[in-house]
Amino acid sequence: MELGHQTIQEQFEDVISRDHKLEIHEFLNSQNISDVADLINEYDDYAVQIISTLSTNRASSTFKILDFPEQKRIMQELPPLKSAELLNALPADDRTAFMEELPVEVVRELIKLLEPEERKITLALLGYPEGSVGRLMTPDYLAVWEHWTTQEVMEHIRHFGKNSETVDVVYVVNDHGQLIDDVRIREFIFAPPEKKVKELVDGRYIALNANDDQEIANQVFKMNNRVALPVVNDNNILLGIVTIDDVLWVANEEFSEDMQKIGGSEALDEPYLEVPIVKLFQKRAGWLVVLFIGEMLTATAMGYYENEIARAVVLALFIPLIISSGGNSGSQASTLIIQSMAVGEVTLADWWRVMKREILSGLMLGTLLGIIGFLRVILWAQFIPSSYGEYYMEIGITVGLSLIGVVLFGTLTGSMLPLLLKKLGADPAVSSAPFVATLVDVSGLIIYFSCAYLLLKGTLL
């Protein structure tokens, strides 16, 4: 058999070319679902056929790890019966994740395809706000009553264990349905059959609230070494569980979106190489045009100083240097703060501490750059006397002082803007590096020319 040396792709092409149903079925069945997902991504034309060939269970496992555009296409092209089957088989949390990307009308149609029980669950999950823990919940978990015996628990597991996403932990509830503990199944395995659940409970558990932000779930999973966490409402009623793999997905997506926004583009929602070029253009053009129109203010500001420039052209030479220093320090500060907010290290309440730190940092960084800038002017003037004329010392001081002012203003704007946006209910990541740089450019010009006016009045100006 030479098969072992073939890539999965080659094997697939072989099998599909022979077009033998059973063989295709067996081939796909012997692959990992991540490999099947790769095949679907690579062979668009066979995507629907592949999904239809898989058992419903494996089809849903494969479907949930596909990118959204591929999911949408498959769901549209599948025969109605098949798509209903797939939709019903999808774990509730993955179904929610898929549906929240779709237009409302489509969701309404899809929900009709669901069986009554699944419909109820899906509507409940979609009722939680976007970005909340509730949207990540799955109702496939095992709950047991505190008054049960170990034997009753084991029978329950044998009956219902197959369907639960994490069969390895059971959640103990009291008569009101309130969560009172989580217990690993192995503890029941090693306990005598007549032992009561109550006696195994230590009351030490961690739960998420359905209305919590998904970032909180990320933090809690990081700190608690669990693979699944129970989700409760405000009355501590057990609603479902969240598994760590869903949180890893969310973390990856959040990160991508934050980065794209920081770079001054809308979130792409699709892999870069797969976004159609026109859509890529649209996602990027919006912000660039806004920034460009904002940046036009520099041309207006420069217009005011046209006479000064005409009288002392030497002033123009340092304009790019000075405004870009403000932009750079501003981008730096804003990214630091956005990142700290994203991982929960900085909150709105810290604004004053951040401000104090940034004033200090801004002064230190500004002074450092100011000294370098001053030296640059003085040294050039020494070695190439024609560079800046007789008033080189005044020019050097102007450049140095402007840099302190511009860098300080840059760090302050950059650090406060994300907090301000958060306060206003907007996404802090929108205060992207380019956005801050643009803001700081205009004010940088004003700071520079004001310094020049004060220091060069009567000499150059």
Place this chain on the structure above:
Amino acid sequence: MELGHQTIQEQFEDVISRDHKLEIHEFLNSQNISDVADLINEYDDYAVQIISTLSTNRASSTFKILDFPEQKRIMQELPPLKSAELLNALPADDRTAFMEELPVEVVRELIKLLEPEERKITLALLGYPEGSVGRLMTPDYLAVWEHWTTQEVMEHIRHFGKNSETVDVVYVVNDHGQLIDDVRIREFIFAPPEKKVKELVDGRYIALNANDDQEIANQVFKMNNRVALPVVNDNNILLGIVTIDDVLWVANEEFSEDMQKIGGSEALDEPYLEVPIVKLFQKRAGWLVVLFIGEMLTATAMGYYENEIARAVVLALFIPLIISSGGNSGSQASTLIIQSMAVGEVTLADWWRVMKREILSGLMLGTLLGIIGFLRVILWAQFIPSSYGEYYMEIGITVGLSLIGVVLFGTLTGSMLPLLLKKLGADPAVSSAPFVATLVDVSGLIIYFSCAYLLLKGTLL
């Protein structure tokens, strides 16, 4: 009892003020480890006491979720016997994570404290390259031979199950120690005692290679719905396992580092509000100075065009607008590509596809901004005739064409630089937004003045 209404902090202060060993012990024992970690972060002075009071097992669980600076301080201040105990009790993967942050001399000292078995494991783990899956491995897993019976497996679990991080899966190896499958423990529970492991094996498993990059682990966990994955070497020998919570940690840290670098600062390695201000300054100053020195080239470039500016001051008015447009489009492109590379959507092999896309995007975006820029000049000239003099049309065309060139150059530089850095073995995230902006500023000036020279020769110049 009013205790229920007190915060954990208040309860802790109460308990600690009474200074009763047993009471402190009991109080800490009844808290979740994440809460204990919070207390340690908040009450620095009691950190060592808290850790010493906990059972070794809970002390190590708490220790592993602390920030590195806190870990270091505790390890230094603990009495030698206690620190040895803690170090030996730490899961091997968390011990590696702690040690890889320490200077080599300290690591050497700490390794001496380890028991022979743990020492061997730790040296082996530290032997894997930084950022590799090997560094995340823990040897606390359960392996069984394929020729065992279910009964033998269950006895093995009963004996050794306590120590394993994920007791819920066992790994099946053949006589050579090669991995042949992973089987959930529950399958053994429901199987007859005399059934052979061999018969339960389906050969469908997913494994990581110890030399794989940690980003690959992130991808594989995302795609495969597992809470732990086995790690093998090139000969498929089972070496250890990696658990998903460690991957979530790595993902969070990687994201933070990438973001900080994109913002043009070194990775902070500590929460923003906890970095000493001098260190914060150092981490930020390095890049800002490098960028500033690079940006000085703009002053040099401007020097070359001093005569042109003196003859046509109007040209100076658009300098900030034009160079910042290049910077913005460059930051945008670089962030998109860095992010796509970080999540594995774009690889080095895609460089030509990326380039084609960016040439097209750059031309489209540049044309859009060029048209807006051109209109800006023409409209102003119409309404305020004094603005730009008689040659306003030529100026408008110069501005428009320069924008196309600058934006195209910006997107190309921004998108290719991360790929080039990767190719050279450097971290793509270093091609931060400010770095790209600085590069593009200098070339933007050259593009602008070259356009001006060609279009305004004989009229304004």
